[in-house]
Amino acid sequence: MKAITYRDNGGPEVLRLVDRDLPTPGPGEVRVRVAVSGVNPTDWQARAGIAHPKRFPEVTPHLDGAGVIDAAGEGVDQERVGERVWLLMAAAGRPTGTAAEFTVVPAAQAVPLPDEVSFDIGASLGVPALTAHRALTVAEDGPRRLAPGALDGRVVLAAGGAGAVGHAVIQLARWAGATVIGTISGPHKARLAIAAGAHHVVNYREGDPAADIRKIAPDGVDIVAEVALGANLALDLAVLRSRGTISVYANDGGRPVELNVQRAMVLNTRFQFLVLYTAGPQARAAAVEDIAAAVRDGALPVGERHGLPLIRFPLDSTADAHRTIENGVVGKVLVDVAP
Numbered sequence: 001m002k003a004i005t006y007r008d009n010g011g012p013e014v015l016r017l018v019d020r021d022l023p024t025p026g027p028g029e030v031r032v033r034v035a036v037s038g039v040n041p042t043d044w045q046a047r048a049g050i051a052h053p054k055r056f057p058e059v060t061p062h063l064d065g066a067g068v069i070d071a072a073g074e075g076v077d078q079e080r081v082g083e084r085v086w087l088l089m090a091a092a093g094r095p096t097g098t099a100a101e102f103t104v105v106p107a108a109q110a111v112p113l114p115d116e117v118s119f120d121i122g123a124s125l126g127v128p129a130l131t132a133h134r135a136l137t138v139a140e141d142g143p144r145r146l147a148p149g150a151l152d153g154r155v156v157l158a159a160g161g162a163g164a165v166g167h168a169v170i171q172l173a174r175w176a177g178a179t180v181i182g183t184i185s186g187p188h189k190a191r192l193a194i195a196a197g198a199h200h201v202v203n204y205r206e207g208d209p210a211a212d213i214r215k216i217a218p219d220g221v222d223i224v225a226e227v228a229l230g231a232n233l234a235l236d237l238a239v240l241r242s243r244g245t246i247s248v249y250a251n252d253g254g255r256p257v258e259l260n261v262q263r264a265m266v267l268n269t270r271f272q273f274l275v276l277y278t279a280g281p282q283a284r285a286a287a288v289e290d291i292a293a294a295v296r297d298g299a300l301p302v303g304e305r306h307g308l309p310l311i312r313f314p315l316d317s318t319a320d321a322h323r324t325i326e327n328g329v330v331g332k333v334l335v336d337v338a339p
Helices: 041-048 119-123 126-136 164-175 187-196 209-216 229-239 261-266 281-296 315-326
Strands: 002-005 016-019 029-039 064-072 084-087 102-106 110-112 155-159 179-184 200-203 221-226 240-248 270-273 310-314 332-336
Touching (some): 002 315, 016 315, 029 084, 029 119, 029 315, 064 119, 084 119, 110 281, 126 164, 126 221, 126 240, 126 281, 155 164, 155 229, 164 187, 164 281, 179 187, 187 200, 200 209, 209 229, 221 229, 229 240, 315 332
Parallel strands (some): 155 179, 155 221, 179 200, 221 240, 240 270, 310 332
Antiparallel strands (some): 002 016, 029 102, 084 110
């Protein structure tokens, strides 16, 4: 089979297209013929050695993807062979991710994908959708699970609503009944956030964004899904309600975080920092169940008309896919593995 691998940490140039033996699923595992591989910032960070040290002599990258189960190991229902699935955490603690024609994962990490749902959607779930679910289910007085009505009466602020996680935050929050506000930096990103389902957008670079958000949510925002804490913390605290939650999944731009401790204390602010690797199996399993339900409801479409442009590369151009996402492209980067 064809696979993308790297043996040393470094830039995109360390990625190589190679021939490897077809993997065999072990007990509790399935082998998946990958159709589409999804690329996330954590994938290039792992390749570069930023996310964590390289743990295996050779690594095939990418956590997310979608395809068809073509073999099942001992203890797995053999009727799953032929099942369309989306994959999550494929390369987490393992040397083989989805940037290959075939990959092997624990059976629970291959989630059924309805026939009417595209592989593009399946490959776009994983990290962004699970991160968004976690961001929306950690509030002190909020739900631990998402379903229609779970966030009725709540206001969610999606910082960076045009990114892949922000896009999933908007879609899941709206599916669960929240009023959704997206902060954006210009007209193009505003169009994407609205296409994703945001009820309101506020340009954080113009006028008085805190006042604009307060006009929409006079009592304050319940949950902020935050992508750039250092840059946005002052705005977050200005619009957060008492006992509100700031769910932090990134600090884009790397700006140092300067915390107004008194303001945060007066609000009884909850800060929740998010990373899927250490979120715990129960939180991840709950997220998978709820995301699968949202997919069945048609709540997580992708593509530009749904607020998430798709940027595609063939398998042999995976290095270019990494360069594109490192350069901050707006949209979801996908690698087409199978024709």
